C-alpha cells in the first residue's frame with residue numbers, strides 16, 4: 435500500500451493559511467509617526483481584503499478564458515464556466531457591500547491620516563487593472579486621467595509587459611467570448627438563414643406596432659407621428675446591425691465592438707434560449723452582463739464614497755478624484771454590446787419557430803418533433 439508522506443497529513447490551521455504573514459502585514463503609518471489614527475487599521479484591512487478578492491476573481495477569469503479558448507467547448511465545461519462566473523458575481527456583490535463598511539469611517543477620521551498616504555492610490559492596484567484587462571477593457575477605450583500618461587506607467591516593466599501581452603494576444607474574456615460566439619453553428623444552413631428569419635419577424639413586429647399606433651384613438655396626429663418616428667429609428671438601427679456592411683461602420687464608430695458573426699450568434703442565443711443546447715450559453719451571456727453591471731455598480735459606489743470622504747479634492751494619485759471616477763462608470767464598461775442586444779429582442783409570442791431540422795440539432799436526444807427537414 436502506498437504510504438502518504440507525513441508532512442502532508444498534519445498541518446496547523448495558522449501555518450496552512452500563513453496567518454503569521456497576513457496578520458503581521460498591517461503597518462499603521464500614523465502609529466509610526468507617533469500620531470495614531472484609530473481608523474487606519476480598518477482602511478488597511480479593507481484594502482487588503484479587496485486585493486485578496488481581486489486575486490480570486492482573476493484566478494477564476496484565467497481559468498474561464500482558458501476553458502473558452504479551445505476549438506470546441508463541451509457542455510460540461512460550459513457549466514463549470516457559468517459556476518465560476520457565479521462565484522465572481524458573489525465576490526463582486528461583497529465588494530460593493532464592503533464600501534458600507536469603509537463608510538463607518540467618517541471624513542474627519544480619514545483626514546487624520548490621509549496625508550500620510552501620498553502618492554499611494556488605487557491607480558497602483560495591479561490586480562484591479564489586471565481584472566479590467568482580463569475582462570477586455572482595452573487601453574484605447576479606457577478613460578485616462580491625463581492625456582500624456584499611460585495607465586501602465588504606475589507598474590514595473592514586468593507587470594506592464596504582462597498586461598500588454600494579455601491585451602495584444604486577446605487573452606481576455608471579451609475576446610474569448612467573441613471567438614466562442616463566432617463558432618455558433620446552425621445560424622446559416624442550406625435551408626435556413628437565421629438573419630432572414632429574424633428580419634421578417636422584427637419587421638412584422640414593427641408593422642403591427644405602427645398599425646396599432648395609427649388606429650389609436652387617444653393619440654393626437656403629432657403624438658402618432660412622434661411615436662412612429664421613434665419606432666422607425668429602432669427599425670433602422672436593427673437593419674444596420676443585420677447588414678454586415680453597415681455593421682462594420684457601427685464598429686468603426688465604436689458604437690458596437692463585437693464582430694458581426696458574434697453579435698448575430700448572441701441574438702440567436704437570446705431569442706432561442708429555451709432550446710436545450712442554448713440554455714447554458716444563454717446563462718453564460720447573462721452572467722457576463724451581471725459581472726459588467728456589478729463592476730459598474732462598484733465604480734459608482736466607490737465614486738460616491740470618495741465624494742463623501744474627500745468631496746471634490748484631487749486624488750492622492752493625481753486625478754481630479756470624484757469627477758474622474760464618476761466618468762469611468764459608463765466609459766469603462768466592457769460588455770455594453772450585450773446590454774444593447776435588448777433593443778433587438780421581440781416578444782416571445784412573435785419569435786418564429788425554428789425549422790425542425792435546426793430544432794432537432796439543438797434539442798439533445800429527446801426531440802419529439804417531426805424529423806423531416808423543412
Ligand code: HEM
Nearest residue numbers: 481484555556557559562740743749750751752753755762
Ligand atoms: C477612503 C477611501 C477611499 C478614497 C478616499 C479613495 C479615493 C480614490 C480616488 C480619489 C481615486 C482616483 C485616483 C487618484 O487620483 O488617486 C481612486 C481610485 C481608485 N481606488 Fe479608491 N479610494 C478609497 C478606497 C478604495 C478602496 C477600499 C479600494 C479597493 C481596492 C479602492 C480602489 C481604487 C481603485 C481600483 C482605483 C482606480 C479606479 C480607476 O482608475 O478606474 N479605493 N480612489
